[in-house]
Amino acid sequence: MTESTKVAIITGASSGIGQTTAIAISAAGWSVALFGRREELLNETAAQCKGATLVVSGDVADEEHVIRLFNETINKFGRLDLLFNNAGTGAPAIPLEDLPLSLFQKVINTNLIGTFLCTREAVKIFKRQQPQGGRIINNGSISAHTPRPHSAPYTSTKHAISGMTKSTALDGRPFNITCTQIDIGNAHTPMAARLAVGALQPDGTTKPEAMMDQKHVGDAIVHIASLPNEVTVFEFNIMATGMPFVGRG
Template identity: 60%
Template sequence: MAKTAIVTGSSSGIGRASAIALSKAGWNVVLTARRADALRETASLCDSESPEKCLVLPGDVTDEEFVKKLFGETVSRFGRVDLLFNNAGINSGAVPLEDISLETFQNVISVNLVGPFLCAREAVRVFKSQNPVGGRIINNGSLSAHTPRPFSVPYTASKHAITGLSKCIALDGRNFDITCTQLDIGNAMTVLTQRMGQGVPQPDGRLIPESTFDVEHVASAVVHLASLPPDVAVPHFTIMASKAPFAGRG
């Protein structure tokens, strides 16, 4: 019986690549993000021989009622949930702390932390109620969950919070075969990271181009983590461009 994954933020970038890779590895895949047209494009790139194994559910992961609907319709369609990839996230750009509006800060926290919390909560409810019990959650962290970039207060705060969320999920889920991995990604090549070739602000004030790597390697890592048996946990997984300025950043 095929396993089932829910991938948030699967309309582009890391989410799209991971959803396609999971589909081609034989998983049922539930695609969710706010842009329905982009989700349908992702679905068209999934396993074309088994289109019935792909479910498109557009919506906003910060909307509690939508998240409940997302998991309810997934269970109704496929019977269970085996993986949640909490991938949806946003950034606010490089802005000094004193110039960040409360609205901007709250928006980043809502998408990057409240959304993953809501999805994880519903996932755990399903994991505990299904037979056999258990499941796996992968939370998209960041190198910024460890070391910040300049002028990145909202994003960095949200990603540090993901670390706490991930640790609590792993601890509280231990007796129910629920595992949680924080996947920290550094400079995977997507539309959002194309600007890195033109230069990224560094702590010393310089603007320096940064190395990137093929997003397909992130997708392969997600498939690998997803395929592990329930008695194997990977609390942290860091994948990054080998020349990305992380060790010694700042």
């Protein structure tokens, strides 16, 4: 690693937005630590990255796994400049009264607890390293503002991510730590591809929705990451122009 090379950790890097962002930020000259549950797919992501990579498999909701991720990143690269809290999951679109507690808790553990654990470990590093500081980008969602029908677990966690982002930005300010929430709408990922076929609307109908290439999300994150820590992009919304958000259909 050269002295000028910046280092990023990306969670949920085995597919979708995480994979696309890892490839894009690597192409921009960064070293990248890739984290996710599926090691084989992480290795596929690493093979598409141009710069130095580190593959660490684990569960973002497991405290020991997260601590190991950050320790291995520092051992290999010596510092950390960016954390992209991207790992996330949802629950089936079923009525609230039929939702098992286990499903609700699973979404909370991945989307919220995982973000907290990674944020905590990143802040420790950002405060002690020299020069002090760093950047965190949290993957929010359009659902951090407006829900889809039958999406209480996912929507609740994404509203919570907004609170986490604000608290991180405030508490990190004296230490040159900046935090962004990027709210993504209808990027064509494996998780969201079903929306192009048919998405349940508030009026009870099912309609296909406009989608966008996830490449644009990766490019946006590369831009935000390229800014000095003295500059904060606090909230960033990127979505397919034709998706129902304003008015939500």
